[in-house]
Amino acid sequence: MALASLRDVRFTYAYSDRPALDGITLEIESGMVHGIVGLNASGKTTLCSLIRGIVPHFHKGELEGSVEILGRDLLEWDPAELSRTIGCVFDNPFTQISGIRETVFEEIALGLENLGTPRAEMIERVERVVEQLGIEALVRKNPNGLSGGQRQKVAFASIIAMDADVIVIDEPTSQLDPDATDAVFGIIADLKAQGKSIVLVEHKIDLLAEYADRLTVLRAGRIVTTGAARDVLTSDELIAAEVPVPEVTELSRRLDAIGRPFVRTPITSAEAAAAVSARIQEASNAH
Amino acid sequence: MPIELYRAAFAYPDGSPALSSVTLRVGDGERLAIVGQNGAGKTTTVKLMNGLLKPTHGEVRVDGVLTTDRTTAQIARIVGYVFQNPDDQLFASDVRTEIEYLPRHLGWPDEMRTERVERAIDITGIRPHLDANPKDLPMAIRKFVAIAAVLVGACRYIVLDEPTAGLDARGLDLLRSMLDHLRDDGTAVVTITHDMRFVIDTFDRVVAMADGTVIADGRCADVFADDEVLHRARIKRLIVAQIARDLELSRTALTVDDVVALVP
Numbered sequence: 001m002a003l004a005s006l007r008d009v010r011f012t013y014a015y016s017d018r019p020a021l022d023g024i025t026l027e028i029e030s031g032m033v034h035g036i037v038g039l040n041a042s043g044k045t046t047l048c049s050l051i052r053g054i055v056p057h058f059h060k061g062e063l064e065g066s067v068e069i070l071g072r073d074l075l076e077w078d079p080a081e082l083s084r085t086i087g088c089v090f091d092n093p094f095t096q097i098s099g100i101r102e103t104v105f106e107e108i109a110l111g112l113e114n115l116g117t118p119r120a121e122m123i124e125r126v127e128r129v130v131e132q133l134g135i136e137a138l139v140r141k142n143p144n145g146l147s148g149g150q151r152q153k154v155a156f157a158s159i160i161a162m163d164a165d166v167i168v169i170d171e172p173t174s175q176l177d178p179d180a181t182d183a184v185f186g187i188i189a190d191l192k193a194q195g196k197s198i199v200l201v202e203h204k205i206d207l208l209a210e211y212a213d214r215l216t217v218l219r220a221g222r223i224v225t226t227g228a229a230r231d232v233l234t235s236d237e238l239i240a241a242e243v244p245v246p247e248v249t250e251l252s253r254r255l256d257a258i259g260r261p262f263v264r265t266p267i268t269s270a271e272a273a274a275a276v277s278a279r280i281q282e283a284s285n286a287h
Numbered sequence: 288m289p290i291e292l293y294r295a296a297f298a299y300p301d302g303s304p305a306l307s308s309v310t311l312r313v314g315d316g317e318r319l320a321i322v323g324q325n326g327a328g329k330t331t332t333v334k335l336m337n338g339l340l341k342p343t344h345g346e347v348r349v350d351g352v353l354t355t356d357r358t359t360a361q362i363a364r365i366v367g368y369v370f371q372n373p374d375d376q377l378f379a380s381d382v383r384t385e386i387e388y389l390p391r392h393l394g395w396p397d398e399m400r401t402e403r404v405e406r407a408i409d410i411t412g413i414r415p416h417l418d419a420n421p422k423d424l425p426m427a428i429r430k431f432v433a434i435a436a437v438l439v440g441a442c443r444y445i446v447l448d449e450p451t452a453g454l455d456a457r458g459l460d461l462l463r464s465m466l467d468h469l470r471d472d473g474t475a476v477v478t479i480t481h482d483m484r485f486v487i488d489t490f491d492r493v494v495a496m497a498d499g500t501v502i503a504d505g506r507c508a509d510v511f512a513d514d515e516v517l518h519r520a521r522i523k524r525l526i527v528a529q530i531a532r533d534l535e536l537s538r539t540a541l542t543v544d545d546v547v548a549l550v551p
Contacts (some may be wrong), residue, residue, distance in 0.1 A: 040428070041456045150325075180325065208524060244456050248530075251527045251547060254543065255550060272526070
């Protein structure tokens with residue numbers, strides 16, 4: 001069953017005169033990492049909100065077209081049930097922290113408490129995610145005193161601890177250093193290996209190239225292109241949508257432009273290393 | 288006149304040291320990036336530069352005067368600080384009021400106020416949003432509003448804390464052209480960032496920090512050539528530069544263009 005199936009969707013926020021999403025027809029499959037890219041204000045966050053039912057259940061507006069989440073019409077979902085089914089990490093960690101818990105440990109456990117998770121299991125799950133993210137030093141601190149990057153890790157941990165089958169993640173690494181970013185992507189890879197479905201908004205295109213199975217590119221509320229990550233990342237539509245191409249793909253494009261193309265355009269660092277290595281080999285054979 | 292940190296140390300009131308000893312000089316109109324892991328002391332260093340923090344040991348001088356001999360407000364007029372989270376900074380209910388706050392507070396004449404406000408609006412590209420409430424704007428635009436509110440002052444040094452976080456390609460282009468504008472103006476810029484592609488594309492000088500001190504300070508090409516420094520500061524060179532190094536094409540390749548030239 002598809003995680004989400006959207007047909008001719010248009011959504012206009014109640015306070016806006018232009019649609020945030022328009023003409024969206026999209027199938028998001030289960031068990032994959034589905035990346036969403038595009039300029040700021042291109043509709044990425046609204047698309048996440050729609051999958052998670054925050055739009056139109058919480059943020060009101062006019063919704064046209066059909067949205068099915070896990071085979072059921074979005075409007076038929078009970079918002080509370082949908083929020084338990086789909087975990088959601090918001091892009092602004094400053095709004096996600098509850099503000100009502102005194103330690104990071106309790107903050108991460110809050111969602112599990114609300115689900116009625118037994119105490120022993122709750123503690124075990126919180127401890128596991130704390131270890132995965134390497135935030136042991138934070139667990140006794142007050143969440144309200146954390147830096148932006150620390151809050152972002154705690155917000156991410158809170159959602160991962162809830163262990164939902166579907167997780168929507170909006171820019172999880174915007175405030176993180178490279179080590180922490182790698183830790184977050186390591187967890188995303190683990191979640192995928194466990195068969196979970198992940199919808200991921202992320203500006204760091206090099207990381208999306210490594211981890212995403214499929215990509216959707218948005219511009220001004222419309223889909224520019226959608227498909228297998230490789231096809232999207234090597235397409236001209238990506239550039240037209242002002243989305244940067246991965247570094248290794250950029251290398252390939254520039255070699256192309258000077259008439260020395262790779263046989264196959266790389267999108268990951270391993271592919272690029274193999275392509276460059278093959279060229280070195282060829283050059284040495286020629287001598 | 289420069290900003291000079293000489294063996295500057297800072298410890299928080301609970302005794303935990305944030306900076307052990309930093310010696311660093313930022314020249315007039317210079318542009319540099321400070322990189323390193325969270326907790327390395329980057330933010331503490333720049334807060335010492337604009338007087339938000341005063342050193343517990345060592346010296347920090349702005350224009351030759353010790354920051355301990357001036358108030359934070361006095362130093363902040365010379366060294367502007369744009370916070371990582373714009374919401375820590377913005378308070379007005381519309382963008383124009385936000386940007387005009389400082390000139391009005393300082394009682395500048397109309398002509399000077401208008402000139403500085405217009406300049407800040409132009410450099411940051413926020414003209415379409417002047418009547419909006421900052422809270423209704425996307426994070427990326429709120430960032431530029433926060434930058435404009437600092438640029439409007441007559442600072443000769445601007446500190447940007449993680450300016451690229453959450454910015455798309457268009458925002459990055461705007462940020463780069465803003466930095467070029469400031470360089471032409473002779474305004475020095477000190478940037479904290481985790482975005483190495485931004486550092487390599489935009490900065491000649493990079494300062495790497497780890498464990499509360501500076502472990503490297505020099506040209507990008509030299510700092511990124513040093514594996515030991517990258518490891519200690521927990522930073523990485525560009526993916527393509529790393530490939531060039533791993534395949535023994537070059538130990539100093541820095542940019543995508545460098546690597547294009549090296550591929551046989």
